[in-house]
Amino acid sequence: MRMRFEKLSPSQLIVSFYFFAVLISVALLSLPIALKPGVEWSFIDVLFTAVSAISVTGLAVVSTPDTFSTTGIFILMFILQFGGIGIMTLGTFFWLILGRKIGLKERQLIKTDQNQSSLSGLVILMKNILIIIVVIELVGGLLLGTYFLGYFPTWQEAFLQGMFASVSATTNAGFDITGQSLIPFAHDYYVQTVNIVLLTLGAIGFPVLIELKDYFASRNTRKRAHFSLYTKLTTTTFFGLMLFGTLAILLLEFNHFFADKTWHESFFYAFFQSSTTRNGGLATVDVSLFTNPTLLVISGLMFIGASPSSVGGGVRTTTVAIILLFLYSFARGRKSVKVFNREFEPEDILKSMAVMSTALLLCFIAVIVLSITEPFSTMQLIFEVASAFGTTGLSMGITPELSPTGKMIIILLMFIGRIGILSFITIISRPGADDLYHFPREKVIIG
Amino acid sequence: MRMRFEKLSPSQLIVSFYFFAVLISVALLSLPIALKPGVEWSFIDVLFTAVSAISVTGLAVVSTPDTFSTTGIFILMFILQFGGIGIMTLGTFFWLILGRKIGLKERQLIKTDQNQSSLSGLVILMKNILIIIVVIELVGGLLLGTYFLGYFPTWQEAFLQGMFASVSATTNAGFDITGQSLIPFAHDYYVQTVNIVLLTLGAIGFPVLIELKDYFASRNTRKRAHFSLYTKLTTTTFFGLMLFGTLAILLLEFNHFFADKTWHESFFYAFFQSSTTRNGGLATVDVSLFTNPTLLVISGLMFIGASPSSVGGGVRTTTVAIILLFLYSFARGRKSVKVFNREFEPEDILKSMAVMSTALLLCFIAVIVLSITEPFSTMQLIFEVASAFGTTGLSMGITPELSPTGKMIIILLMFIGRIGILSFITIISRPGADDLYHFPREKVIIG
Ligand SMILES: [K+]
Ligand SMILES: [K+]
Numbered sequence: 001m002r003m004r005f006e007k008l009s010p011s012q013l014i015v016s017f018y019f020f021a022v023l024i025s026v027a028l029l030s031l032p033i034a035l036k037p038g039v040e041w042s043f044i045d046v047l048f049t050a051v052s053a054i055s056v057t058g059l060a061v062v063s064t065p066d067t068f069s070t071t072g073i074f075i076l077m078f079i080l081q082f083g084g085i086g087i088m089t090l091g092t093f094f095w096l097i098l099g100r101k102i103g104l105k106e107r108q109l110i111k112t113d114q115n116q117s118s119l120s121g122l123v124i125l126m127k128n129i130l131i132i133i134v135v136i137e138l139v140g141g142l143l144l145g146t147y148f149l150g151y152f153p154t155w156q157e158a159f160l161q162g163m164f165a166s167v168s169a170t171t172n173a174g175f176d177i178t179g180q181s182l183i184p185f186a187h188d189y190y191v192q193t194v195n196i197v198l199l200t201l202g203a204i205g206f207p208v209l210i211e212l213k214d215y216f217a218s219r220n221t222r223k224r225a226h227f228s229l230y231t232k233l234t235t236t237t238f239f240g241l242m243l244f245g246t247l248a249i250l251l252l253e254f255n256h257f258f259a260d261k262t263w264h265e266s267f268f269y270a271f272f273q274s275s276t277t278r279n280g281g282l283a284t285v286d287v288s289l290f291t292n293p294t295l296l297v298i299s300g301l302m303f304i305g306a307s308p309s310s311v312g313g314g315v316r317t318t319t320v321a322i323i324l325l326f327l328y329s330f331a332r333g334r335k336s337v338k339v340f341n342r343e344f345e346p347e348d349i350l351k352s353m354a355v356m357s358t359a360l361l362l363c364f365i366a367v368i369v370l371s372i373t374e375p376f377s378t379m380q381l382i383f384e385v386a387s388a389f390g391t392t393g394l395s396m397g398i399t400p401e402l403s404p405t406g407k408m409i410i411i412l413l414m415f416i417g418r419i420g421i422l423s424f425i426t427i428i429s430r431p432g433a434d435d436l437y438h439f440p441r442e443k444v445i446i447g
Numbered sequence: 448m449r450m451r452f453e454k455l456s457p458s459q460l461i462v463s464f465y466f467f468a469v470l471i472s473v474a475l476l477s478l479p480i481a482l483k484p485g486v487e488w489s490f491i492d493v494l495f496t497a498v499s500a501i502s503v504t505g506l507a508v509v510s511t512p513d514t515f516s517t518t519g520i521f522i523l524m525f526i527l528q529f530g531g532i533g534i535m536t537l538g539t540f541f542w543l544i545l546g547r548k549i550g551l552k553e554r555q556l557i558k559t560d561q562n563q564s565s566l567s568g569l570v571i572l573m574k575n576i577l578i579i580i581v582v583i584e585l586v587g588g589l590l591l592g593t594y595f596l597g598y599f600p601t602w603q604e605a606f607l608q609g610m611f612a613s614v615s616a617t618t619n620a621g622f623d624i625t626g627q628s629l630i631p632f633a634h635d636y637y638v639q640t641v642n643i644v645l646l647t648l649g650a651i652g653f654p655v656l657i658e659l660k661d662y663f664a665s666r667n668t669r670k671r672a673h674f675s676l677y678t679k680l681t682t683t684t685f686f687g688l689m690l691f692g693t694l695a696i697l698l699l700e701f702n703h704f705f706a707d708k709t710w711h712e713s714f715f716y717a718f719f720q721s722s723t724t725r726n727g728g729l730a731t732v733d734v735s736l737f738t739n740p741t742l743l744v745i746s747g748l749m750f751i752g753a754s755p756s757s758v759g760g761g762v763r764t765t766t767v768a769i770i771l772l773f774l775y776s777f778a779r780g781r782k783s784v785k786v787f788n789r790e791f792e793p794e795d796i797l798k799s800m801a802v803m804s805t806a807l808l809l810c811f812i813a814v815i816v817l818s819i820t821e822p823f824s825t826m827q828l829i830f831e832v833a834s835a836f837g838t839t840g841l842s843m844g845i846t847p848e849l850s851p852t853g854k855m856i857i858i859l860l861m862f863i864g865r866i867g868i869l870s871f872i873t874i875i876s877r878p879g880a881d882d883l884y885h886f887p888r889e890k891v892i893i894g
Contacts, residue, residue: 354777
């Protein structure tokens with residue numbers, strides 16, 4: 001057994017660990033104390049909820065407040081935390097607490113999960129991530145809980161709601177215990193702003209937070225910390241997408257959904273819904289009220305998803321940024337791709353292309369299969385698939401009505417979206433075994 | 448003026464030539480003698496028809512038999528021929544006829560148009576192409592014309608119909624003068640078989656035909672001709688897609704469209720509609736009767752399109768084959784992509800990726816814009832966009848009802864689909880000017 005474990009590649013181990021995390025979540029969510037009295041649910045719905053929570057997607061086949069007891073909500077919060085911060089991060093933490101030495105095998109595991117390209121200092125990084133996230137969640141919980149004192153009868157309920165909302169936002173889980181996402185707060189710009197900040201901190205990428213911390217820590221010292229190409233690239237793309245989404249939604253809904261809204265209402269609707277595609281999944285509006293062009297743009301944004309090494313899914317911001325920069329360089333006839341006074345490794349360009357092509361193929365096949373089993377429109381299916389793969393969790397409302405086959409497909413997409421396309425495709429990897437011989441190269445006519 | 452012309456890159460020249468070909472076609476189709484008495488049409492419809500003909504797409508905003516006089520049909524046939532075989536091929540031919548020397552500039556032009564990777568022997572190749580195509584068309588015209596003698600009152604009409612059908616099939620133009628595509632021949636397996644053979648010969652790629660000719664010519668000599676990697680790759684992909692399409696349509700429509708059909712009817716419906724996506728555009732059935740999964744599969748097949756260096760459009764077979772083979776190699780952890788005892792040039796892999804990403808981005812934007820201006824479902828728009836970009840010409844019936852903006856978008860897609868994504872993206876190319884300096888390489892976290 002030990003031998004077998006040792007033989008697995010990091011990708012295979014990550015997939016196995018997430019798989020076991022899903023099994024444990026299924027067991028926890030099936031406990032009678034997790035449910036409200038009288039609630040019964042099918043196995044496929046328990047599995048769906050478990051995967052949705054572990055992958056911090058937030059698509060829901062059942063109403064969270066109607067299904068879970070207070071204990072159940074705590075269990076759900078624990079699963080979100082576990083899934084959002086990454087099983088490996090928590091694993092490292094437990095290893096540290098138990099005083100065990102972190103071996104190279106375990107370090108490699110963490111590397112694959114958070115997609116880190118350097119092994120050194122990874123354990124410290126993980127500790128930092130955990131501390132940063134917990135601090136952010138506590139501050140968010142306080143800010144929201146205090147504010148909720150005016151909304152809920154008891155302080156316990158106000159702070160439970162505040163803490164759940166904060167964890168759900170920071171881990172970009174998209175679950176809600178109001179039963180209506182953030183629609184009741186559609187005109188509460190304070191709650192929305194706190195949420196957008198929390199969503200962004202969770203989805204911007206942990207290394208960005210670490211580098212930001214180092215940067216400010218080194219402000220007064222001689223040797224100033226520098227930002228990596230990764231941080232510059234992902235941050236630019238992240239806020240670029242947020243801005244693009246806001247403008248696109250404003251423009252496309254100007255004569256439709258926003259026709260009877262004030263400028264600040266329109267702005268906050270557009271800004272919140274754009275931010276949430278990066279990939280919170282909370283919404284201040286029933287998205288099915290939007291027109292098709294808006295829904296297609298949102299689908300595209302959800303498919304792109306969050307930064308790598310964050311709580312989010314999708315093909316990730318850097319993948320899209322590298323491909324767009326490559327396309328521009330290619331069109332200009334350049335051989336190398338330059339940005340921020342750096343050049344990409346050719347290998348990274350190929351990696352991005354592999355991720356993008358596989359993701360598109362996967363989602364296309366998913367839409368086709370769903371259009372066989374489900375009675376919904378192509379638009380609704382595209383939206384649902386993009387949301388599941390991006391682990392975003394927005395929905396045009398079809399999730400609870402999916403057939404068991406449809407639910408299984410969404411479950412698979414959420415799972416792959418969370419473990420990441422790279423881990424998914426390299427499951428069949430057999431490194432080193434194939435490049436021992438070579439054939440002559442030959443050019444081919446293309447395009 | 449001459450200076451400016453000389454300064455243009457091959458891609459820019461190709462685009463300019465196709466642009467002028469469109470202008471001339473617009474002029475020809477506007478001639479009163481081209482039209483039936485009393486027919487009047489708007490400029491956008493003339494432009495649409497001209498681009499649809501030059502790009503041999505076959506999408507139609509007007510009914511061909513109701514609009515054009517016999518002279519008009521001959522003009523249309525001439526435009527199809529011109530567009531299908533490639534303006535450059537005909538240009539070479541005229542140059543040869545006029546006894547003019549073919550310079551390197553002109554050779555480079557042909558190279559870009561037919562995407563040939565070797566300059567040597569290109570002029571001979573072009574002459575061969577023209578001869579082969581004309582022979583194929585004449586044989587097809589005879590086979591169909593003779594058969595049509597039983598259907599039409601006069602032999603002139605029978606052979607006009609036969610010749611038009613043969614040219615339209617061989618150039619994969621998809622235009623018809625029956626007014627109902629090949630639906631009247633839904634049960635005529637002879638006409639369908641002849642059409643499938645002609646469609647395939649036009650779309651399989653000219654170099655394949657040439658290599659096949661050389662192979663058979665060298666059969667009895669000592670030095671046997673060999674097939675290139677291109678020919679092996681594109682032929683395998685071509686017939687692989689044809690088989691996949693047939694099986695997919697059979698399977699997906701088994702309980703729907705084929706529910707009341709015999710096995711041979713079902714097979715021919717599936718086989719013909721699969722073949723036509725590669726990219727004839729003729730149909731023996733109103734495709735809007737198919738279910739959504741079938742329509743999505745057909746959209747995907749149309750988007751892929753024909754072989755490069757053929758009469759067809761789309762991202763082309765080799766692009767898809769290279770990407771799929773690359774994905775498999777990447778997933779297995781290999782550094783090189785091996786197939787048929789050869790390896791691809793790394794540059795060709797990047798080229799395929801550039802073509803695929805640009806094409807997908809382009810089509811996605813087209814669907815979004817069309818969903819703003821048109822009242823049709825996402826499925827109908829995806830189908831129309833894939834058909835236009837693939838220059839296939841199948842439609843769920845929305846083409847004549849498109850708004851002027853919608854028509855302009857389809858016109859652009861047909862144009863880009865024909866000139867090819869590679870020519871399209873390298874319009875802004877400025878080769879050589881940029882790789883004089885380098886920045887340090889830096890790795891980035893991906894996917
Ligand atoms: K989410
Ligand atoms: K066509």
